[in-house]
Amino acid sequence: MTQSEQLAAIRQALKAYRKGGPIDPVLKDAGLAPDARDISHDDAVQWLLKARAEADKAHIVRMFLEGVENNRAELRAALSALASATHFPDHPFTVTNQYNCQVCSAFDPLEVDFVKLNRIRYQCGSVLSGDIAQIAYFLQQAAATEASPPATLPLLSSIFQMIRELPDNARPKDLLKSLRKLKGVKMTDEEARSFIELLGHCGILQTPEHPGLLQRFTNQGLSPSSSRSSDWSYPVDFWRGEYGMNSKAMTYWFGEYPELLAQ
Ligand SMILES: [Zn+2]
Secondary structure (H helix, E strand, C coil), X not given: CCHHHHHHHHHHHHHHCCCCCCXXXXXXXXXXXXXXXXXXXXXHHHHHHHHHHHCCHHHHHHHHHHHHHCCCHHHHHHHHHHHHHCCCCCCCCCCCCCCCXXXXXXXXXXXXXXXHHHHHHHHCCCCCCCCHHHHHHHHHHHXXXXXXXXXXXXXXXXXXXXXXXXXXXXXXXXXXXXXXXXXXXXXXXXXXXXHHHHHHHCCCCCCCCCCCCCCCCCCCCCCCCCCCCCCCCCCHHHCCHHHCCCHHXXXXXXXXXXXXXXX
């Protein structure tokens, strides 16, 4: 099986997976299906903090670049996880009147289904809802993955150029439309949405009042929405074309790649 055939088989098996159902051997062979387990909230927090301490930012950025240029969501996901972990507070399970943690929104215990985590990694390529198991696992997987960074970055350069040229009143849904139409981008609707949300987590698409997770920890379960009907995650939900791309965040992540920064 070639690498692309194996990737297609993995994607297909992840899509077909149903909780409690059979697990395709292709996932087991690829190490993507350890047994599901329950872990306590406090152990999950320590798992995340350990993965953050061991994370290699330059490696995760290289993986992200490869993931964009080669249209591979699973290589992009750790950048969202690293941004999400940046200011994540060490804390015990904290409840008053609710069932989930007041600080991070996780439950105790937490059900960790690795196949489900991998489905999100391969099909979305970003952390959803600030889930702490996703953050920890995506970072852990990045550390175990070799990066083959591309020699040139035409696709990411053209994505950033497209964002710079959007009108001031452009909303995330307009960006989504433009992104999916862009030549060379092969993202499903779900992947493209997740990609835009990842840029929010990383502080690239943010607003002065609503910074990304790179700047400030935000409990995604309690974060504000721009409107009742919005289904975009925080903070990209508040982003409009007028805010452009945050240059500090761009330099933080891509300072080694001047071709990606505004000329
Ligand atoms: Zn918590």
